[in-house]
Amino acid sequence: MGYFFAYGARMSSTHMLLTSPNARAVTQGHLAGYRLEFNVTSREFGGGAANAVPDPQGKLWGVVWDVPDDELTGFDSWRGDAPSDTHGVDVEIVTAQGPVPARTMMLQETDGFVRPADAYLNMLHAGARAHGLPDEALDEIDRAVARPRPTEQD
Numbered sequence: 001m002g003y004f005f006a007y008g009a010r011m012s013s014t015h016m017l018l019t020s021p022n023a024r025a026v027t028q029g030h031l032a033g034y035r036l037e038f039n040v041t042s043r044e045f046g047g048g049a050a051n052a053v054p055d056p057q058g059k060l061w062g063v064v065w066d067v068p069d070d071e072l073t074g075f076d077s078w079r080g081d082a083p084s085d086t087h088g089v090d091v092e093i094v095t096a097q098g099p100v101p102a103r104t105m106m107l108q109e110t111d112g113f114v115r116p117a118d119a120y121l122n123m124l125h126a127g128a129r130a131h132g133l134p135d136e137a138l139d140e141i142d143r144a145v146a147r148p149r150p151t152e153q154d
Contacts, residue, residue, distance in 0.1 A: 002072045003102035005029075005093050007036060007062030008050030009120070011127030016063075020071040027064045028133050029095035031104070034060040036144040039110035048114030050124065050144075052106040061137030063127070064093055064100055072103060116145065 004023070010016040016023050035058035038048030052060055087107060093100045116124075121141065128137045 001066050001068055003093075003100055004065045004067045004072060005031065005062050005091060005102040005104040006065060006127075007031070007052065007060050007104070009042075009045070009123060009127075010065070011063045011131060011133075012123050013127070013130065015123065015127075016065060020065070020067050022071060023065045023067045025063055025131055026066045027095045027097060027100070028061065028131050028137075029064055029093040029100065030062070030137075031060040031091055032058070032094055034058045034106075036060055036140050037110075037147075038114055038116045038144055039112060040107050041111050041114050042116070042120065045117050045120040047117035047120060048111075049116065049120070051110065052104065059136070059140075061128070061133050061140060062093075062104075063131045063133075064095065064102055113147075121145065 006016060010019065013025065031052065033054060033056055034052040035055040037051050037053040039053070040049050040051045042049035087105055088103055089106055091102055091104050093102050124141050125138060128141065
């Protein structure tokens with residue numbers, strides 16, 4: 001078994017169990033030094049998808065899942081792309097029980113800001129609430145949607 005840190009669609013138990021039917025949510029926590037951005041396009045939901053972006057002041061909240069090893073390797077691809085070491089990343093998650101080593105997904109090459117679909121945002125909020133994430137996590141989802149974007153003149 002290994003740990004997977006979900007901060008996007010896989011915070012939803014329903015969505016996570018479609019990919020990893022034997023996964024078990026074990027705790028919630030955050031990835032220090034990162035923030036949430038909607039800067040990749042979701043092939044599944046349309047609109048933007050959550051991505052982790054380095055930010056020295058950031059705290060990216062999510063759910064830590066215990067996933068069987070044979071299912072954990074399925075998280076090494078992004079949006080159905082071929083597996084890539086640049087997508088699956090080993091991280092350390094800060095939890096109430098102490099640091100937890102986990103695997104997560106992040107994409108370096110981005111599409112710029114992509115407004116997420118309302119259904120996707122609703123799923124993120126519901127997943128965060130269902131797993132007891134703090135209000136700070138819900139606020140970060142909202143900030144990521146509303147974060148000011150540079151204009152072409154900037």
